[in-house]
Amino acid sequence: MARKTFTGTLQYPQAWNLIGDILYDIHVMCKARILICIKSRLTRFLTMTPKDTNNAASYLATFVSSGAPEALVKLYKVRAYDFIRYFITSSKDELRKPIYNELFAPLVLEFCKLLRKAVTQDDALYIFCRASLGSMLNKTGIISVQDIFPFVDELATKLSQGSVSSRESIGPSLTHLLEFNNFLRFMMNAVVDPKALDTLVPMRYYQKRPWYDHRQLGYLYSLYLILMANLQTRLTEMVDDIEVIRSVKQDGGWDQYLPILKQLHYISQLYEGAEETFWTILRPNKSALCHLVIRYAKKGDEQYNWILNHKDLTDFESRRHLVMMLVPKVTHDYDNGHKMRINRPNLLAESFQSINGADPSSLCDPLSIVFTNEEEATGNGVLREWFMLVCQAIFNPQNALFLACPTDRRRFFPNPASEVNPLHLEYFRFAGRVIALALVHKMHVGIVFGRAFFLQLAGIHVSLEDIKDADPYLYSSCRQILEMDPCVVDQDVLGLTFTWEVDELGSKRVVELLPDGEQISVNSINRNLYIDLIIEHQFVTSISQQVSQFSEGFVDIVGNEENKNLFFKSLEHEDLDRMLCGSESEISVDDWKAHTQYNRYKETDLQIDWFWKIVGEMSVEQRKALLFFWTSVKYLPVEGFCGLDLRLCITKSDETCDRLPSSHTCFYQLRIPAYPSMDVMKQRLNIIADEHVGCGFGI
The missing domain is CATH 3.30.2160.10 (Hect, E3 ligase catalytic domain)
Structure with missing residues (x-):
């Protein structure tokens, strides 16, 4: 083959000649089987691209018009020389960013089309080209929706494959999901006219709506139905094997089902009746959805409002998991954490001054509390006690800020006559901060809200x-x-x-x-x-100022009004009860024992056997007092002892047998001397349980 030279009136003659050289090199390489490096020619073609957008478009089009992509694909298929990957990768560095983003996609599309016919869908180069095209789609406006249908079909099939059963834990890959999201986002942006975003589209009326391309809408709806049917099968399998799946540590690809469902929900909102069908399909698979939420929903850019707005499809655990992503996480910046020295007799006033005067962002760093005039101790034990004591003071009716509900003295609502305290509105803001902080730090405070107060915070009408x-x-x-x-x-x-x-x-x-x-x-x-x-x-009206200030204090911690509204609106009233007050169930001795370990004692020692027999004979209140002395936890999490952040520990103390047990509440450690008999141990433990030695932070 002679080397071709392009002359005459063709635009960009240098480019055409350069492409001619590339085609000749490829021909020689195929025929003579000798390796001739053409990377420099491909690079030169890219560097010669005009800097202005109009000329760059026609310049890059010469690459496709000349048949260069077909030649490179043929070379790849015959000799597996991967110049295509080099060309696409180099373009990102050699082309100006606007030109690469807006104009290079048609070349990548051409390679995708050619490779799709020449190689299998699992070919590494084809996958690379398809992924490159997907990443460029939402930055370019010169690709038609119909051109990407084949690739969306492929990816939809990939996402639909797999099983979540205990026998074969295979799900869609993250790579496929990200690709699918890129293609689908482009498709939806192209299909939905901005002027008609609020319009639901009945399938039978496509051709009567001139602002839509009915072929595109029809394709998107068909894609939705196929994916929804496959996801329904996967979720049903998950429900059938939910207990097995919960015990498996490997993800098995299940982590991608939640983002897929989010995309399907978005599509369902475009079509009349489709969203109702979406939720109807999910309703029997509630346990699978809840599992996906608890295990895979992560804080970040992902939004889960589409789930939060449907409380009937979630349980307490999944709702709590989602709303806790709306509040800040406690940092590990102990050096810059907020420090308080509190005198117990002035606990409310000093806490008010410290918390209301602090930068809200510092309160989400570790809180350090020291009670003055006592043996100095810090840590979670002191922090738990401070939260409990300060909440008891805030909601004490004698302080005129809140009133207790007559039918349940643990429930409170704002006092319409709170203005007897000149600082009442500032104290309501303080109360909002404290409750938000208790939730952020996962502290149970033993205080719950009256239903009317909760509904106002959620922005829901009070009946x-x-x-x-x-x-x-x-x-x-x-x-x-x-x-x-x-x-x-x-x-x-x-x-x-x-x-x-x-x-x-x-x-x-x-x-x-x-x-x-x-x-x-x-x-x-x-x-x-x-x-x-x-x-x-x-x-509502008589306490509007109080509720407003409480809300502002809550917003100070959670960051913005939208998060506050979504937090309360997404929970059932009983959910907040459990998050603030913990479990209402009696303390289970078996659960207690199962989550306790031993140091310098063995489980078979007589003292350990006596201890659990004594605890088993205690009243409900005695057990609570002993647990508080041991851990400073007065209200267990709803999960019981497994919900605590540490395991409990009983340690053999070197103290003499005439001494009471002691505790390190920060570490959930109970130190018990080696008492000589069960009667002696019982007498010592009853002093703690009956006389409430554990009512203050004690060691």
Whole structure:
């Protein structure tokens, strides 16, 4: 073959001649089987690319027009010389960034098309080219959606393959998922017109909607149905083998199902009725979804609002896992952590000054608490006690900030008359910070919120049923009004108008619930409105400033208002109870024993046998007191002892037998002397359990 020279009126004659040299070299290499390096020619072609976008586009097009890609693919197939990878990789360095991002994709697409016909889908060069194309798609506007259909088909098939059963733990690879996401994102951006993003598309109406390309929409919907059917099979397999899967340490590719589901949910929102079908398919596979969330949902750029907005498809563990990703993680920066020295008699005031005066970001570093006038000790044990004591003080009704619910004295809601404390609003902001910090540091404080207070934090309307725990008398009265015979109500036997009497610091004040409310009688038609306005005034309007300041304190810690709203809205009321208060179950001695280890004692020693027999005979309150003395944990996590951050330990003490046991609460270590008899040990332990030696931080 003679070396070709391109002359005449062709644009970019140097480029055409250079390509001619490349084609000649390839021909010689194929025929003569001699290796001639053409890398320098490929590099030179790239460096000669014009700097302006318009000329660069037509210049790069000459590479495809000349048939160079076909020649390079033929060379690769015959001799496996990988000049294509070199050409694509070099382009990133040799071309200006705008030109590479916007204009080089058609060349890569050409290589993908040619290789797809010439080699298998598992060929390394083909996979490289396809991945390169996917990474460029969302930066270029000169690739048609139809051109990428074959590659999306391939990747969809890859993602649909595999099994999650105990017999064959194989799932989609991260590489395939990332590729698929790149292609799918490009597809959805091209398919959905920005003007019509809020429009659901019925399948039968594609051709009646001029702003859509119905072929593209039809393809995307078909792809959605195929992937959804395959994912349904995979999730059903997971449900069938969920216990086995939970015990397996290897991922088995399951970590990619959650991102795939997110993409499918996004697609489902484009089509009329598709989202409802999406959730219908997931509902029987709730346990699989929860497992995926708990095991694979990670904090970062990934957003999980699509799951959080469907609480019926999650359980407590998965909801807690997701909302905790909305709050900051405690750092390990002990040097810059927030340090407090607190005098117990002034615990509330000194804690208020320290926490409210601190930079919120420093509070997410390790907190260091020292109680003054005591043997200095720091660590998790002291921190747990401080959280419990400061929350008890904040929510103590005697401090006028919060009121306890009459039906459950652990539940609290803001006191409408809290202004008796001149600093009440600052203290509510402080309370919001403390509760957020307790959640961030995973501390159980033994305090829970009234339902109406929780709903306000979540931005949810408060109804009559929601005030039942906070004001059972008002609830009962309102219920009676609603249930009375309409004829009796219309006879004005109640003598009610749209007014409400408020007690303000011992004096009475009448509030009109509507303009001229004193002139409007309550009747059978408007009684529902009357009840709603009473609830609005008592549990929303009258405490709006307090709730607002509490929210701002919470936002100080979690970072922004959106995170705060999503945090509360994504939880059930009972979920927050369990996160703040821990388990309400009685302490299980068997669970306690199973999570305890021994130091200088053996499990078979008499003292250990006596200890567990004594604990087994204790009352519920005695066990709580002993546990608190041992660990400074008063409220176990909902998971029981396995939810603690450390295993408990019983250590043989060198103290004489006339001494009480001691503890290192930071390390969950109980030190017990080698008592000579069970009676002596019982007498010593009962002193701790009955006289509450563990009520303060003790060692």
